[in-house]
Amino acid sequence: MTTKQLIEQIHLKKSFLCIGLDVDLTKIPSHLLQEEDPIFSFNKAIIDATHHLCVSYKPNTAFYEAYGIKGWKSLEKTITYINKNYPEIFTIADAKRGDIGNTSSMYAKAFFEDLAFDSVTVAPYMGKDSVEPFLAFENKHTIMLALTSNEGAFDFQTKNMEGKELYKHVLETSKGWKNAKNLMYVVGATKAEYFKEIRKIVPDNFLLVPGVGAQGGSLKEVCKYGMSANVGLLINSSRGIIYASKDENFANSAREKAAALQKEMQEILST
Amino acid sequence: MTTKQLIEQIHLKKSFLCIGLDVDLTKIPSHLLQEEDPIFSFNKAIIDATHHLCVSYKPNTAFYEAYGIKGWKSLEKTITYINKNYPEIFTIADAKRGDIGNTSSMYAKAFFEDLAFDSVTVAPYMGKDSVEPFLAFENKHTIMLALTSNEGAFDFQTKNMEGKELYKHVLETSKGWKNAKNLMYVVGATKAEYFKEIRKIVPDNFLLVPGVGAQGGSLKEVCKYGMSANVGLLINSSRGIIYASKDENFANSAREKAAALQKEMQEILST
Secondary structure, X not given: OOHHHHHHHHXXXXXXXXXXXXXXXOOOOHHHHHOOOHHHHHHHHHHHHHOOOOOEEEEEOHHHHOOHHHHHXXXXXXXXXXXXXXXXXXXXXXXXXXXXXXXXHHHXXXXXXXXXXXXXXXXXXXXXXXXXXXXXXXXXXXXXXXXXXXXXHHHHOOOEXXXXXXXXXXXXXXXXXXXXXXXXXXXXXXXXXXXXXXXXXXXXXXXXXXXXXXXXXXXXXXHHHHOEOXXXXXXXXXXXXXXXXXXXXXXXXXXXXXXXXXXXXXXXXXX | OOHHHXXXXXXXXXXXXXXXXXXXXXXXXXXXXXXXXXXXXXXXXXXXXXXOOOOEEEEEOHHHHOOHHHHHHHHHHHHHHHHHHOOOOEEEEEEEEOOOHXXXXXXXHHHHHHOOOOEXXXXXXXXXXXXXXXXXXXXXXXXXXXXXXXXXXXXXXXXXXXXXXXXXXXXXXXXXXXXXXXXXXXXXXHHOOHHHHHHHHOOOOOEEEOOEOOOOEOHHXXXXXXXXXXXOEEEXXXXXXXXXXXXXXXXXXXXXXXXXXXXXXXXXXXX
8 A cells, every 4th residue: 555545544543543453362252262262253353343433453463472373363364354345444563573684575575565554563673774775666665663662761761872862863864774765663651742753854754653542642632743744643542442342342442443543533633 | 482591502513504494496407397386396305305514494574575465375384394393403594584573473373373473573773662562471492583694784773873883772671671582683794893892782682684686695604703602693595505506406405505505514613
């Protein structure tokens, strides 16, 4: 999917919501545990109930790897289901990968070719040659960690490196990498005031924003400082939507939570 | 496996060699491609031929994920084969994972419980709460990226942060994390002179050292500056050993390459 198509979808659906499919078997409705593939059954129900309210789904690979081959199968079935039935959805493999060049190429092959995701999240610690193999793919997007929403973000990301915070270095340095136009960045919602600074460095790139909802970030604050001329935001909510209820009507409850966020987004987009 | 057991194995085998199982189907002997699971067949032959010369195997997960479910099956078969037949081997999942706390717990479950690896590599960018879930596992080891062997290491890792290089910050900060005794670190061999500085910060921790061989690092130099009282080094070689030959006798060629490195290590250990 191209960035242009993503922006079109945002305006069409009046939503820049991304739903995180972080499926934990201990948290899903118990009646699903009898199914052959409970994770996929859960995802399918959530996707069918919410696809018109969001522009993106983001399975976090950890939640699938934890169940070994069965989990990897659930992941494959989920992405295949989305691509077949809702090809207008922007898919994100939240994998936070990154390794030396030839190894990153293998990860890029895994997520862009084998699983056919539109994008993958990567970690910046190993620098340019660990990220450029992902950037080399046409119409695929590489979403690099910049400023994350967790407490540990303050261990290194916000520390001063040669006159500015590490995350600013990461943003600025990456702008010079080959095919940098394919870069998006992860910026946590829990620090809305940082968005002003970030937009000075990357005025146009899309930002994937976790931390609204369960982690306490405010949608309005993030939009106030983070929105670009082309919206430029994908706001992720995982637990707040998918675990809205544990009963048989869980998908309806998820739809209601997603609809409430979509409505807020529609209001923001119209002003 | 405990650190004590690993050290015992090093002295028993007179080796601190780790063999990287980074299997690329385009690089293995062509006669294996007819097998049902070429990757596992390749690994099994390499392991059977070299297990007495090394103390550790390190499959890099990227090379398995690139082949989807089939690849994940090959990884599972490989680790199960090692654990069953050579339980004295220290196994490393080279996965470079790291995410917010509850997600890192899922990765830890994937590699320590589901796949039963002794250790996993992690990235430090997201800080304390992204690494501690791994450290919580008894007799399991978390190998954190400190100074990597690639060109991109100079993008951020060696830049000055509040008076010292970022990788030194990573080393020092992590010493204060819960269960820090379960930490090892990745330090590239291509920068032998750095080991002196690193040993001032972490005098005892094991260092996993890629970059000897294909990437040009010198074993003698690394040992000169990096060896601790308890050896404290795992020297990794991947391509230099496993792709020594593409003919039917590839496992013999791999054994010869491993034996040459083991012999060098034996000499170093005896002086």
